[in-house]
Amino acid sequence: xxxFDYMRENTMEKEAPLASRLxxxxxxxxxxxxxxxGKDKLLYRAIKADKLGSLIFYGPPGTGKTTLAxxxxxxxxxxxxxxxxxxxxxKDMEEVVKEAQEYLGMYGKKTILFIDEIHxxxxxxxxxxxxxxxxxxxxLIGATTENPYFEVNGALISRSIVFELKPLGKEDICSLLERxxxxxxxxxxxxxxxxxEDARDFxxxxxxGDARAALNALELGILTxxxxxxxxxxxxxxxxxxxxxxxxxxxxxTGDNHYDTISAFIKSMRGSDPDAAVFYLAKMxxxxxxxxxxxRRIMICAAEDVGNADPQALQVAVAAAQAVERxxxxxxxxxxxxxxxxxxxxxxxxxxxxxxxxxLEAVRSTKTTVPVHLQDSHYKGAGKLGHGIGYQxxxxxPNHYVEQQYLPxxxxxxxxxxPTENGYEKNIQEYFAKIHGSKSKxxxxxx
Numbered sequence: 001x002x003x004f005d006y007m008r009e010n011t012m013e014k015e016a017p018l019a020s021r022l023x024x025x026x027x028x029x030x031x032x033x034x035x036x037x038g039k040d041k042l043l044y045r046a047i048k049a050d051k052l053g054s055l056i057f058y059g060p061p062g063t064g065k066t067t068l069a070x071x072x073x074x075x076x077x078x079x080x081x082x083x084x085x086x087x088x089x090x091k092d093m094e095e096v097v098k099e100a101q102e103y104l105g106m107y108g109k110k111t112i113l114f115i116d117e118i119h120x121x122x123x124x125x126x127x128x129x130x131x132x133x134x135x136x137x138x139x140l141i142g143a144t145t146e147n148p149y150f151e152v153n154g155a156l157i158s159r160s161i162v163f164e165l166k167p168l169g170k171e172d173i174c175s176l177l178e179r180x181x182x183x184x185x186x187x188x189x190x191x192x193x194x195x196x197e198d199a200r201d202f203x204x205x206x207x208x209g210d211a212r213a214a215l216n217a218l219e220l221g222i223l224t225x226x227x228x229x230x231x232x233x234x235x236x237x238x239x240x241x242x243x244x245x246x247x248x249x250x251x252x253x254t255g256d257n258h259y260d261t262i263s264a265f266i267k268s269m270r271g272s273d274p275d276a277a278v279f280y281l282a283k284m285x286x287x288x289x290x291x292x293x294x295x296r297r298i299m300i301c302a303a304e305d306v307g308n309a310d311p312q313a314l315q316v317a318v319a320a321a322q323a324v325e326r327x328x329x330x331x332x333x334x335x336x337x338x339x340x341x342x343x344x345x346x347x348x349x350x351x352x353x354x355x356x357x358x359x360l361e362a363v364r365s366t367k368t369t370v371p372v373h374l375q376d377s378h379y380k381g382a383g384k385l386g387h388g389i390g391y392q393x394x395x396x397x398p399n400h401y402v403e404q405q406y407l408p409x410x411x412x413x414x415x416x417x418x419p420t421e422n423g424y425e426k427n428i429q430e431y432f433a434k435i436h437g438s439k440s441k442x443x444x445x446x447x
Contacts, residue, residue, distance in 0.1 A: 022180055031168065050077055056118070056140075058148050058165065064211070083114075133156065173203070188218070193233040195218070195235045218235065266300075291329060304353045307351060371406070373390040
């Protein structure tokens with residue numbers, strides 16, 4: 001390293017964002033994530049013993065994925081290389097592999113390659129790494145905000161241990177904010193700033209577990225606020241609220257938060273909680289979710305979870321879907337809210353959904369034939385084959401019902417649809433009881 005490189009690195013370190021300057025260098029300095037780096041946990045022991053295998057850190061932004069990688073870099077005896085998948089290409093990886101092979105040959109030591117945003121690599125780029133991970137040339141540490149089981153090569157996943165990082169708790173972020181205000185060397189201690197308790201709690205809460213967002217807001221507040229007559233910079237609640245204009249929403253339309261939110265949305269409708277359902281609707285709309293996707297999920301829920309307990313639910317959901325396409329946002333939020341609250345408030349039955357799945361299983365497992373009397377007889381010669389003979393026209397009988405075999409003989413007596421006691425399905429039960437009962441009465445009279 002020449003003098004200019006040293007001066008550049010020294011300047012960058014001093015001018016780096018607060019979140020970067022406060023990044024821990026040892027495990028003991030790391031805040032939160034005790035479920036994976038507690039002293040009795042596997043990752044803690046592996047880092048301390050310098051016996052790491054390939055790892056993937058998965059979690060929302062600001063939870064410490066890069067921080068843990070930097071801690072490993074400071075403690076390992078292996079050569080540590082870092083690339084970012086957003087800007088790195090195959091040439092960059094080839095250079096790392098070549099250096100790793102030389103390092104292994106010269107010193108007998110492995111190379112740890114940390115790839116930030118690894119989900120940004122395409123399949124070909126990920127495949128390139130696989131043989132070098134397999135033969136031990138590289139120890140891979142990947143960091144991703146996306147569910148790795150969706151975005152990372154399955155072969156790489158199988159050769160790695162996945163550690164999920166959780167959003168930091170409010171107390172953890174409060175601790176980081178206090179450290180940032182008082183730390184003279186790495187933080188903002190030299191500015192003589194005072195972080196009011198209510199402002200601290202507000203930033204810790206509104207950041208949504210993202211330490212970086214909270215620290216960036218604090219830094220902005222300190223750098224843009226004038227000193228008070230007492231010579232100190234006061235970060236009060238008003239100042240803090242100006243630095244974060246709106247709550248950080250944990251939602252990514254292509255990632256795990258997407259699936260978690262839509263799951264909660266559907267389960268809230270199914271669970272007859274319109275308040276929770278409309279909340280998750282609002283969260284998805286706020287985050288910019290595709291309104292047509294939301295409409296499709298409401299239609300599915302109306303059919304799967306409401307079904308014949310309220311047949312109108314599907315009509316409402318379909319009408320909302322049509323309205324959404326014609327209206328667009330922001331007006332589309334209104335028919336969506338109407339459909340969501342209707343489906344959530346409707347009586348529930350999954351009897352139709354269970355019926356078709358059970359019937360599909362019967363189709364897969366049983367070879368059947370259509371009963372002869374139900375077979376098509378609308379062609380010349382059908383009678384000679386016996387097709388349609390013996391069929392009884394239901395409208396010729398009382399209650400427009402006559403008992404006859406409709407199911408294939410192989411499935412005779414099977415019941416797939418079991419109407420519940422909820423909503424309109426209770427009427428269906430009563431109708432079945434009426435027609436079956438009247439038929440039984442007629443049969444008794446004939447006897």
